[in-house]
Amino acid sequence: MRLSPRHPRYRSLLVRERLAEALRAGVVVPEGLIAHGRGETFDYLLGERSLPSARRAERVAARWLLEAQHPVVSVNGNVGALAAREIARLARAVPGLSVEVNLFHRTGRRAELIGERLRRAGVRNVLGVRPTARIPGLPSDRARVDRRGIYVADVCLVPLEDGDRTEALRALGKRVISIDLNPLSRTSRMADLPIVDELTRALTHIANDAARGRRPRRRPGLTPFDAGGALREALQEIDRRLLRAGRARGR
Amino acid sequence: MRLSPRHPRYRSLLVRERLAEALRAGVVVPEGLIAHGRGETFDYLLGERSLPSARRAERVAARWLLEAQHPVVSVNGNVGALAAREIARLARAVPGLSVEVNLFHRTGRRAELIGERLRRAGVRNVLGVRPTARIPGLPSDRARVDRRGIYVADVCLVPLEDGDRTEALRALGKRVISIDLNPLSRTSRMADLPIVDELTRALTHIANDAARGRRPRRRPGLTPFDAGGALREALQEIDRRLLRAGRARGR
Numbered sequence: 001m002r003l004s005p006r007h008p009r010y011r012s013l014l015v016r017e018r019l020a021e022a023l024r025a026g027v028v029v030p031e032g033l034i035a036h037g038r039g040e041t042f043d044y045l046l047g048e049r050s051l052p053s054a055r056r057a058e059r060v061a062a063r064w065l066l067e068a069q070h071p072v073v074s075v076n077g078n079v080g081a082l083a084a085r086e087i088a089r090l091a092r093a094v095p096g097l098s099v100e101v102n103l104f105h106r107t108g109r110r111a112e113l114i115g116e117r118l119r120r121a122g123v124r125n126v127l128g129v130r131p132t133a134r135i136p137g138l139p140s141d142r143a144r145v146d147r148r149g150i151y152v153a154d155v156c157l158v159p160l161e162d163g164d165r166t167e168a169l170r171a172l173g174k175r176v177i178s179i180d181l182n183p184l185s186r187t188s189r190m191a192d193l194p195i196v197d198e199l200t201r202a203l204t205h206i207a208n209d210a211a212r213g214r215r216p217r218r219r220p221g222l223t224p225f226d227a228g229g230a231l232r233e234a235l236q237e238i239d240r241r242l243l244r245a246g247r248a249r250g251r
Numbered sequence: 252m253r254l255s256p257r258h259p260r261y262r263s264l265l266v267r268e269r270l271a272e273a274l275r276a277g278v279v280v281p282e283g284l285i286a287h288g289r290g291e292t293f294d295y296l297l298g299e300r301s302l303p304s305a306r307r308a309e310r311v312a313a314r315w316l317l318e319a320q321h322p323v324v325s326v327n328g329n330v331g332a333l334a335a336r337e338i339a340r341l342a343r344a345v346p347g348l349s350v351e352v353n354l355f356h357r358t359g360r361r362a363e364l365i366g367e368r369l370r371r372a373g374v375r376n377v378l379g380v381r382p383t384a385r386i387p388g389l390p391s392d393r394a395r396v397d398r399r400g401i402y403v404a405d406v407c408l409v410p411l412e413d414g415d416r417t418e419a420l421r422a423l424g425k426r427v428i429s430i431d432l433n434p435l436s437r438t439s440r441m442a443d444l445p446i447v448d449e450l451t452r453a454l455t456h457i458a459n460d461a462a463r464g465r466r467p468r469r470r471p472g473l474t475p476f477d478a479g480g481a482l483r484e485a486l487q488e489i490d491r492r493l494l495r496a497g498r499a500r501g502r
Contacts, residue, residue: 020281030271033281037288172308182292184496235497239490245435247488 011015015082022081027113029105030077035160037105042181043198045238053233054197055205061157061177061193062209063223066096070173074102075128079159079199080114084121086203091123093210100128100149104162106141137168150174155222157206158187159199175222181201183234192244193225196234253258253328263291264335268496273332278364280356284328286411293432294449296489304453305448306456312408312428314474315458316345319406319426325353328378330410330450331365335372335381337454342374351379351400355394355413359413401425409438410450417441426473430454436487444476447485 007013019036022028050058065071073096075087080101091097101114108130115129117225133151142165145151156169159179163186169176170190178191179202187195195202258264270287273279274403301309316322329354342348352365359381366380382395384402393416398400407420410430414437417442420427421441429442430453439445446453 016282016285019285023281028283029437031267033284034267034270034291037285037290038292039288040285041289041292053274102450232497233491239493239497242486242490242493246490 008045012026014048018030019055019078019081023076025113026105026110027117028077028081029110031105032076032081036078039160039181041197042183042196042238044198045241046181047112047172047200047237047241050197050201050205050235051237053183053230053237054195054202055160056179057193057195057225057230058197058202059209059213060223060225061195062094062206062213064155064177064193065097065173065206066213067159067222068153070098071096071151071157071192072098072153074150074159074161075094075114075118076160077105077110077114078102080117083200084117084123084202084206086200087244088122089119090210092202092204093126093207096125098144098146098149099123099125102128102150102165106187132226135157135168135172138164143168152204154193158191159203162189165188174212183231183238188231193229194231258284270329270332273328276364277361277366279328279332280361282356283327284333290411290432290449293434293447293489296492297432297447297485298488299449301452301456301489302485304481304488305446305453306395306412308444308476308481309448309453309456310464311462311474311476312446313345313457315406315426315444315462316348316457317366317464318473319404320463321348321349321404322347323351323378323400323404324408325351325401325410325412326365326369327352327354327411328356328361328365331368334451334454335368335374336409337451338369339373341454341458341461344458349378349397349400349404350374350376351397352377353379353396353401353416355393355416366482386419386423388422389415394419397415404495409442410454412438414438422455434489439482443478445478445482447481450461452496486501496497 019028019033067150070114087099087158091099101111103110111129115126117240118126127146127149133145134148135145150156153174155175157177167190175193177193177196177197178187180187183196270279270284338350342350350421352362354361364381366377369377378397378400382397384396384398385394386396403406404425406426408428415439417427418441427442428444429438430446430450431438434447
């Protein structure tokens with residue numbers, strides 16, 4: 001299908017095409033497409049823009065990544081398909097950030113393909129393609145991580161993560177920054193710093209904030225963040241928009 | 252992946268697996284999986300059950316199908332993958348109901364596969380596999396219909412339809428019953444009788460109501476229905492649930 005840039009849904013149609021291609025290439029799995037659709041609805045309900053509360057969360061996320069001893073960003077199929085460039089920019093903006101491929105539906109082939117996409121986008125050192133450690137509390141493949149990455153990380157940025165894994169990371173004492181458009185998801189509720197925003201917007205903002213904000217790391221501890229307040233603001237915004245839509249509905 | 256029926260998300264995981272299989276079989280397209288995910292979010296926000304307003308809409312839908320001269324149900328890839336049996340039951344419950352394959356991303360092969368699924372589920376006469384007419388106002392393939400089906404229909408049941416096509420059917424003077432979990436979608440807003448409910452629940456309810464309700468057809472005209480009111484009730488329900496979730500969020 002040929003897309004016109006003037007189509008009102010141009011961006012989301014383009015993203016859908018990119019995912020369909022990544023599916024054919026074996027980078028994303030069918031479940032990833034369904035998950036993307038779930039996110040699309042929340043983005044639509046949030047007005048398809050970064051809320052002020054999300055921007056605040058992104059600024060604090062940039063600081064956490066700079067303040068961390070071992071910051072890591074976890075990359076799954078959808079992130080590899082949709083945001084390899086943004087991940088590379090983030091890695092340039094945050095010195096010492098590890099980039100680790102971490103898949104829910106893991107095959108060696110998929111991990112290789114995603115690693116390859118990240119390298120082509122400019123990520124120098126991609127971890128996790130051949131996992132070397134396990135995190136406890138998770139079944140089988142989903143527990144496999146890199147000994148130099150998530151295994152030793154103190155701060156993990158997990159875009160589009162599932163609730164079980166977020167919980168397992170928390171149980172290991174790691175501080176978790178999530179990017180998830182669903183403010184009600186277990187990931188958003190479990191994360192220390194939930195960012196309720198679309199993947200590429202969030203990563204771009206964090207990279208920009210980190211590039212500007214480089215400064216001597218403060219010790220000990222991380223900048224405080226009100227996770228519950230951030231989620232409440234996202235819910236309230238959805239609510240406001242629904243009420244407005246309901247009122248505009250007079251037939 | 253082996254699924255346990257005791258898993259809290261068993262049903263939705265099963266549906267996702269069925270869609271992933273249908274994708275591999277060529278019955279659904281990647282865009283169909285993304286659309287399914289969008290619907291999942293609305294179903295979740297609506298509490299994953301049929302609202303009283305949806306049940307009312309389903310009862311009126313059954314009457315419209317019985318009152319119509321030429322009722323038709325339109326079947327796309329997702330409907331063929333997820334609800335072939337429910338479509339067959341509906342066809343048994345509504346005498347004279349035409350079942351027509353109608354695809355957004357049409358190939359002859361996909362139309363054949365979906366026709367085959369419907370026949371295996373018990374639909375005697377499947378229309379639309381080889382389209383024989385066009386409806387005006389739509390580009391290319393999406394306009395192709397069956398001369399004995401949608402082309403002559405007075406009442407069209409369109410589960411999971413896109414807004415353009417719903418609009419084109421309305422412009423031809425047809426009465427449109429939609430099944431769409433998004434109460435804000437153009438399809439829901441354009442339909443004469445929008446049903447905001449999950450596909451298989453809605454089809455089962457309509458079939459049950461039609462099987463019970465068989466009676467001499469009233470002429471002229473169809474039972475009245477307050478479309479705007481039905482959509483408002485769905486929006487209000489999402490709203491109530493979000494507010495409740497927001498309050499339960501105290502950290």
